[in-house]
Amino acid sequence: MDASVAAKQPQWLEKPVRISEQKWPEGTQPVVSIFCITYNHEKFIRDAIEGFLMQETTFPVEIFIHDDASRDKTQDLLKEYNLRYPGLFQLILQKENQYQKNRFRFIYEYLARQRGEFIAFCEGDDYWTDRKKIQKQVYLLRSKKNLSLVGHSTRIVSENGTPTHEPEIPGATWPKKIDLLTYLKGGSFGLHLSSWIARSAALRETDWIRGLAIGDVPMMLQLASQGEVAFIAESMSCYRRHGGSYWAANPGAWQAKANIQVFQAASRQFHGEARRLAGAAVCKHRFGLAETLYAEGKISQALWLLVRFCLERSILGSVDGVPSLETGARRFKQMLMQRPGNSPRKA
Numbered sequence: 001m002d003a004s005v006a007a008k009q010p011q012w013l014e015k016p017v018r019i020s021e022q023k024w025p026e027g028t029q030p031v032v033s034i035f036c037i038t039y040n041h042e043k044f045i046r047d048a049i050e051g052f053l054m055q056e057t058t059f060p061v062e063i064f065i066h067d068d069a070s071r072d073k074t075q076d077l078l079k080e081y082n083l084r085y086p087g088l089f090q091l092i093l094q095k096e097n098q099y100q101k102n103r104f105r106f107i108y109e110y111l112a113r114q115r116g117e118f119i120a121f122c123e124g125d126d127y128w129t130d131r132k133k134i135q136k137q138v139y140l141l142r143s144k145k146n147l148s149l150v151g152h153s154t155r156i157v158s159e160n161g162t163p164t165h166e167p168e169i170p171g172a173t174w175p176k177k178i179d180l181l182t183y184l185k186g187g188s189f190g191l192h193l194s195s196w197i198a199r200s201a202a203l204r205e206t207d208w209i210r211g212l213a214i215g216d217v218p219m220m221l222q223l224a225s226q227g228e229v230a231f232i233a234e235s236m237s238c239y240r241r242h243g244g245s246y247w248a249a250n251p252g253a254w255q256a257k258a259n260i261q262v263f264q265a266a267s268r269q270f271h272g273e274a275r276r277l278a279g280a281a282v283c284k285h286r287f288g289l290a291e292t293l294y295a296e297g298k299i300s301q302a303l304w305l306l307v308r309f310c311l312e313r314s315i316l317g318s319v320d321g322v323p324s325l326e327t328g329a330r331r332f333k334q335m336l337m338q339r340p341g342n343s344p345r346k347a
Helices: 003-008 045-053 074-084 098-102 105-111 133-143 180-186 216-226 253-269 272-295 299-316 325-338
Strands: 032-038 061-067 089-093 118-121 147-157 197-199 228-240
Touching (some): 032 045, 032 133, 061 074, 074 089, 180 272, 216 228, 253 272
Parallel strands (some): 032 061
């Protein structure tokens, strides 16, 4: 190996050292790229960055942060850290909000540019709590080549960081390892994004998910289609609940429609049993959307969705976790009787 190649791929350290204190030759190839997306996270971004900086590893790490045109002082804080730790950060500070222009397309474009063999995810309002987190996960990914993603348990905290009484995500009973079919059968998202470290090669082909309204569920599907997903039953990150998050700001019908869009795309992307299970997920979320719209008083829309649900459910066959055709028909009749102008017939 010539000197230039050796400089880019140096020997790993004998013992873990804080990444903020590591010194590597210029041009060193990082083993892990930390990938952080921020938007109006002035109150939270220090917690996220300090969680990155405290990581102790035997390998080089880079920190990539994309700010999507925050209107608060988030970008000023990012510039401050960049000056304090030269060469450690890669910052993209937008002047126009990219999500509003083309949803998550920009994220996948930047993911494809990450230099690390592995990508560790954490949004700017969440944070890591274990200084050996990425060291543990990289060890597992390196030792088991069939893995595309390693995650762990995540605690839920309030806006000010106080622990809530909610159970950890995903909980101790989540399988230690799953594949795509197991994930689709499970019916729940499971691992929180702040717990992920993924093999970057598994996220290269993402054309099928680039126009979707949400990012984490389709990325999980993509990763599970490229290898197995492993779970470490240790809490090493925190998910912060607050009103400023995009998901929390768009409850109910928007979330159901976003999930329908995701699994419709998955049913076009996958084949065989995976396609059938993705279709089952569409069916389940369509039933949920009908119930949401009914609760909002949009009975005609709910009825139309139940008609589509019944048509789709009739060809699904046996599948767990999806309301039965009989349940759909019964709810249709109940909602129909509540429609303005309808009243029960007298006996």
